[in-house]
Amino acid sequence: MATTPPPPYLAVLFTNRRAPGNDQAYDTTAARMLELAQTIDGFLGIESIRSADQTGITISYWRDHESIETWRAHPEHLDAQVAGRSDWYAWYELRIAEVTRAASYTASDA
Amino acid sequence: MATTPPPPYLAVLFTNRRAPGNDQAYDTTAARMLELAQTIDGFLGIESIRSADQTGITISYWRDHESIETWRAHPEHLDAQVAGRSDWYAWYELRIAEVTRAASYTASDA
Numbered sequence: 001m002a003t004t005p006p007p008p009y010l011a012v013l014f015t016n017r018r019a020p021g022n023d024q025a026y027d028t029t030a031a032r033m034l035e036l037a038q039t040i041d042g043f044l045g046i047e048s049i050r051s052a053d054q055t056g057i058t059i060s061y062w063r064d065h066e067s068i069e070t071w072r073a074h075p076e077h078l079d080a081q082v083a084g085r086s087d088w089y090a091w092y093e094l095r096i097a098e099v100t101r102a103a104s105y106t107a108s109d110a
Numbered sequence: 111m112a113t114t115p116p117p118p119y120l121a122v123l124f125t126n127r128r129a130p131g132n133d134q135a136y137d138t139t140a141a142r143m144l145e146l147a148q149t150i151d152g153f154l155g156i157e158s159i160r161s162a163d164q165t166g167i168t169i170s171y172w173r174d175h176e177s178i179e180t181w182r183a184h185p186e187h188l189d190a191q192v193a194g195r196s197d198w199y200a201w202y203e204l205r206i207a208e209v210t211r212a213a214s215y216t217a218s219d220a
Binding site: 001002007011013015017019047049050051052055056057059085089090091092093094095096097098099100101102103104105106107 | 111112117121123125127129157159160161162165166167169195199200201202203204205206207208209210211212213214215216217
């Protein structure tokens with residue numbers, strides 16, 4: 001998952017449920033968006049999982065609001081957002097948050 | 111998933127990977143923790159999913175730092191935290207964040 005610098009930094013919480021169908025186009029675009037986000041200046045990391053019931057959570061981490069805005073307005077990402085609303089998501093919620101504290105744990109035998 | 115009030119509010123981002131085994135005890139405790147969190151004053155909502163590869167993301171939402179601290183220090187939750195480190199998680203990362211903006215979308219045919 002994501003290895004982030006010490007806080008503060010920003011997080012974009014994208015919680016969603018897929019509408020049925022369009023799997024190949026969705027999977028291709030989702031993979032491309034993961035790849036593309038990492039090219040944006042200020043990108044710090046991303047964690048993205050989907051459960052068997054098609055609920056998904058993607059958390060991306062960013063240096064500042066300017067880098068989030070650059071990502072939001074990237075032409076390929078704007079196209080994906082349009083397709084997301086028309087074809088791919090039954091619903092989603094998008095939240096912007098400032099991470100102020102972080103702690104990690106790794107099992108000694110991991 | 112979670113229906114939260116207008117921001118600002120707080121989010122606890124718990125990203126983790128399960129260690130193999132102890133599934134029944136884990137599942138029982140995880141369900142109990144979901145139930146227990148909702149009894150804490152200041153609890154606003156929770157979203158918790160796990161993917162097929164045993165990576166999990168749980169995001170819980172809270173009114174303020176005091177309510178998060180009440181949850182963190184609840185005796186049953188403290189016991190679960192100990193078991194989490196000794197038995198259940200290969201690793202986890204815990205982040206505290208302040209949600210400042212939120213937007214939602216629901217498909218018109220959903």
